[in-house]
Amino acid sequence: MISRRVVLHFPSELIDQPIISNTVKRYNLEFNILKASIAPPEGGLLVVELQGGKKDVQEALDYLKDLHIKIDNLSRDITRKDDFCVHCGVCVAICPSDALVLNITKGEVDFLPEKCVACELCVKACPYAAMEVRL
Numbered sequence: 001m002i003s004r005r006v007v008l009h010f011p012s013e014l015i016d017q018p019i020i021s022n023t024v025k026r027y028n029l030e031f032n033i034l035k036a037s038i039a040p041p042e043g044g045l046l047v048v049e050l051q052g053g054k055k056d057v058q059e060a061l062d063y064l065k066d067l068h069i070k071i072d073n074l075s076r077d078i079t080r081k082d083d084f085c086v087h088c089g090v091c092v093a094i095c096p097s098d099a100l101v102l103n104i105t106k107g108e109v110d111f112l113p114e115k116c117v118a119c120e121l122c123v124k125a126c127p128y129a130a131m132e133v134r135l
Contacts, residue, residue, distance in 0.1 A: 006047070006050065008064065009071075009072070010043050011043050012043045012044075015043060019067065026060070028052055033047070034048060035097065074117075077116070078134070079113070079131070080132075085128065086130075088128070090126060091109065098115055
């Protein structure tokens, strides 16, 4: 069993079709949606983690490519430089996955990397450059 995190870019003509549902059934996969965005004139973006047999995951990705869905590997990670972070909380408000949360007890921002979907919003928002992309 393997796990792959990928970013799927859907053309606008495919955003109303049950492509992911059909794919996971057809190739016996499990999936976890990490981020989703649909903008009908432009298309859609879906960040998913696919889990299954190595052959099944690869065949599913090939199937999606055949449908003209652009696939990018989610190979980047977000890290926090703790020496730079002043726990101002700017990142908490914009984090879509709750990977950055205010810990009221400590009066600090906790970073939960296992919840991070690498959207990079925190990197852009942090006034102290405490969040960075690790390739």
